[in-house]
Amino acid sequence: MSKNPFYITTPIYYPSDRLHIGHAYCTTIADSIARYKRLAGFDVFFLTGSDEHGQKIQRKAEETNTTPLAYVDKIVASFQQLWEKLDISNDDFIRTTEKRHHELVQAVFQKIYDQGDIYKAEYEGWYCTPCETFWMERQLTDGKCPDCGRPVEIVKEESYFFRMAKYQDRLLKYIEENPDFIQPTSRRNEMLNFIKGGLEDLCVSRTTFDWGIPVPFDTKHVVYVWFDALTNYITAAGYLNDKEKFAKYWPADIHLVGKEIVRFHSIIWPVILMALGIELPKKVYGHGWLVVEGDKMSKSKGNVIDPLALIDEFGADAIRYFLLREITLGLDGNFSRDALINRINADLANDLGNLLHRSLSMIGRFNGGVIEAPGESEAIDQELIELAGTTAVRYEQYMEQQDINAALKEVWALIGRTNKYIDETGPWALAKDPAKKGRLNTVLYNLAEVLRIVAILISPFMPQTSPKIWRQLGLKTDFAGVQFNEAQAWGRLPVGTVVAKAEPIFPRIEEQPDSQAETQ
Numbered sequence: 001m002s003k004n005p006f007y008i009t010t011p012i013y014y015p016s017d018r019l020h021i022g023h024a025y026c027t028t029i030a031d032s033i034a035r036y037k038r039l040a041g042f043d044v045f046f047l048t049g050s051d052e053h054g055q056k057i058q059r060k061a062e063e064t065n066t067t068p069l070a071y072v073d074k075i076v077a078s079f080q081q082l083w084e085k086l087d088i089s090n091d092d093f094i095r096t097t098e099k100r101h102h103e104l105v106q107a108v109f110q111k112i113y114d115q116g117d118i119y120k121a122e123y124e125g126w127y128c129t130p131c132e133t134f135w136m137e138r139q140l141t142d143g144k145c146p147d148c149g150r151p152v153e154i155v156k157e158e159s160y161f162f163r164m165a166k167y168q169d170r171l172l173k174y175i176e177e178n179p180d181f182i183q184p185t186s187r188r189n190e191m192l193n194f195i196k197g198g199l200e201d202l203c204v205s206r207t208t209f210d211w212g213i214p215v216p217f218d219t220k221h222v223v224y225v226w227f228d229a230l231t232n233y234i235t236a237a238g239y240l241n242d243k244e245k246f247a248k249y250w251p252a253d254i255h256l257v258g259k260e261i262v263r264f265h266s267i268i269w270p271v272i273l274m275a276l277g278i279e280l281p282k283k284v285y286g287h288g289w290l291v292v293e294g295d296k297m298s299k300s301k302g303n304v305i306d307p308l309a310l311i312d313e314f315g316a317d318a319i320r321y322f323l324l325r326e327i328t329l330g331l332d333g334n335f336s337r338d339a340l341i342n343r344i345n346a347d348l349a350n351d352l353g354n355l356l357h358r359s360l361s362m363i364g365r366f367n368g369g370v371i372e373a374p375g376e377s378e379a380i381d382q383e384l385i386e387l388a389g390t391t392a393v394r395y396e397q398y399m400e401q402q403d404i405n406a407a408l409k410e411v412w413a414l415i416g417r418t419n420k421y422i423d424e425t426g427p428w429a430l431a432k433d434p435a436k437k438g439r440l441n442t443v444l445y446n447l448a449e450v451l452r453i454v455a456i457l458i459s460p461f462m463p464q465t466s467p468k469i470w471r472q473l474g475l476k477t478d479f480a481g482v483q484f485n486e487a488q489a490w491g492r493l494p495v496g497t498v499v500a501k502a503e504p505i506f507p508r509i510e511e512q513p514d515s516q517a518e519t520q
């Protein structure tokens, strides 16, 4: 039976600088959704990449006396290194400087021009280079970019324009008829208001610099970097080049992006697709921003958090867990070292780590490491088994709505309940009484079984931890082949399994909350 396809993307990040924890946040969310979907049996295509053209990159290269390509090559290598260390399971990495993309952008631009939706005129207005965005005088805030607050510069040049205004009514109707298209709802409302304010035709070429894809029929122009960048999503899906792949994966299921670029993805991108006669993506999800100790990250403030340093210090899974658990998707969230350490100690070392350690130690001590067949059962066991069942059901519902935070809370509620189950059933007391052997076996089996289920449920978030738990439980199957439905069925743990010696999976971090070790 062929699997259902699922296509998810992150923004393609600018290689103007190394990536920070905010980029790692977005990519971790997308990776967790992709991993969950694979676990649930989907044929997943997960794409990330780099957005390498434009004035901002050209200027950065000039400042460092290198060519733009040499400049981005180096930074893109650091992206790839970061994704590897963070255990990101992307299926493709697209660079907009690749031939496959260059050719596709030219073909798309030509097609839209040929059908009369791109025309030549003169652009006179403002441009924010850091955001690579055109603004009209009336849109500026105190003469500055309304998105980032930085100075804008005047641009006056011959340009090609894309007839966005023509598509305004169709776009509005589409958004109104598809309430899921822009999420969360707050972003959807913003976009609806923006469109109702009137769409202007968009300037889609530049002539005052050359680091971009030349307009095929007028090569003194380069294609506007956002037009070029957005198209990456169809390049990688095989548009015009791989019919079968494109038919399978397009339309994308989710474009996950930061809230500041929802506008590009839910207005400019759909109109490009409408002009091409291609279906629109199913969902554009705008996640919130990560701030650091309450402040926006910026180089000038010196508070930019390097994810590589954090991974080296705490491990990828701890960082992934923190980002996913601490911040509710769609809302802004705070990154602080203290909060990170608290989460590692409380949730990972204490709750999860102790559950594993206590359970395996008891199976070792009382049953020689063998998971015996359960004996007598009591109401408290039934309650635990039911909770494991409802946890998997709710988890699935939350993950289908991309509510990762809520899914994690469910898993931790099960972990918390199971730790309490140990205290309430008191296996150490049962072990002293030979008449209670059957009861002891039931409790120990249930503990191991909850851990088996937990290992599956946390695997999209903590891909290195799950196989460790699996191995410690003595399970012989390869964790990579596990499917989500195995977490929904109680009693899959084979009787007779011999557990390994308990090894701590998350050691406690002993650091005073006020100490400031280097993470910058």
Ligand code: ME8
Pocket: 010, 011, 012, 013, 014, 015, 021, 022, 023, 025, 026, 051, 229, 230, 232, 256, 257, 258, 259, 260, 261, 288, 289, 290, 291, 297
């Ligand atoms: O906008 N908190 O690239 P970019 C959370 N090239 N997420 C953050 C963040 C923060 N503080 N800072 C950045 C671009 N991000 C374009 C995209 S797509 C066709 C082109 C994440 O390098 C967030 O997902 O500026 C945001 O949308 C993205 O990085 C912007 O990355």
